[in-house]
Amino acid sequence: DQQVKQNSPSLSVQEGRISILNCDYTNSMFDYFLWYKKYPAEGPTFLISISSIKDKNEDGRFTVFLNKSAKHLSLHIVPSQPGDSAVYFCAASFWGSARQLTFGSGTQLTVLP
Amino acid sequence: DGGITQSPKYLFRKEGQNVTLSCEQNLNHDAMYWYRQDPGQGLRLIYYSQIVNDFQKGDIAEGYSVSREKKESFPLTVTSAQKNPTAFYLCASSQSGGIGTDTQYFGPGTRLTVL
Numbered sequence: 456d457q458q459v460k461q462n463s464p465s466l467s468v469q470e471g472r473i474s475i476l477n478c479d480y481t482n483s484m485f486d487y488f489l490w491y492k493k494y495p496a497e498g499p500t501f502l503i504s505i506s507s508i509k510d511k512n513e514d515g516r517f518t519v520f521l522n523k524s525a526k527h528l529s530l531h532i533v534p535s536q537p538g539d540s541a542v543y544f545c546a547a548s549f550w551g552s553a554r555q556l557t558f559g560s561g562t563q564l565t566v567l568p
Numbered sequence: 569d570g571g572i573t574q575s576p577k578y579l580f581r582k583e584g585q586n587v588t589l590s591c592e593q594n595l596n597h598d599a600m601y602w603y604r605q606d607p608g609q610g611l612r613l614i615y616y617s618q619i620v621n622d623f624q625k626g627d628i629a630e631g632y633s634v635s636r637e638k639k640e641s642f643p644l645t646v647t648s649a650q651k652n653p654t655a656f657y658l659c660a661s662s663q664s665g666g667i668g669t670d671t672q673y674f675g676p677g678t679r680l681t682v683l
Contacts, residue, residue: 459610461610464608487670489671489672491674496656496677496679497676497677498572498574498658498660498674498675498676498677499611499658499674500674501671501672501673501674504671544610544611546610546611548670553599553616553618553624554599554662554664554670554672555601555613555616555626556601556603556611556613556660556672557613558603558610558611558612559610560608560609560610561608561609561610
């Protein structure tokens with residue numbers, strides 16, 4: 456049972472445009488959500504997070520939106536750059552689970568020059 | 569220069585042999601984690617430890633063992649009982665492992681190939 460789902464395995468965007476990566480979850484106990492960026496054969500790099508008490512968090516070109524009623528979060532990257540091309544994972548955790556992360560299966564973002 | 573180190577980057581072993589993957593952190597983090605990634609999949613939790621001398625099984629602990637004798641170190645042993653050991657293994661650490669919201673930071677990973 457996948458508790459965190461990223462239904463789009465891949466996404467291609469033109470340089471300078473907006474990239475929107477989506478993530479859905481089923482466990483209503485999740486209260487902290489994170490996005491990681493990963494290159495092949497490397498460890499994931501933390502990008503941005505959001506607590507369930509918020510519905511938006513922004514950090515430079517990256518913004519994460521959380522819709523608790525829909526159990527949906529999204530990562531917006533504006534403007535997209537070729538260096539953003541990577542696999543993006545969303546992850547979720549809840550208090551009381553030692554903050555174990557449950558990961559989605561990832562979305563490969565390709566930013567075309 | 570703080571961070572998480574994993575060694576080696578690539579590891580080859582014969583079927584039936586145990587192998588130990590190293591993970592060291594100098595971030596003074598209390599919690600450490602081991603994940604496994606298979607092609608086209610997300611990361612899955614193997615074991616985690618919130619404090620020294622204590623650790624808990626994750627979702628896929630069968631065929632693996634760990635120890636946490638020092639705060640900085642959390643080695644993972646892949647035993648011969650693990651049916652599909654070939655994978656990319658990632659170690660992570662976080663400040664408190666459960667108190668408040670906590671972000672995990674990852675090492676560079678070890679690619680294990682069992683021949």
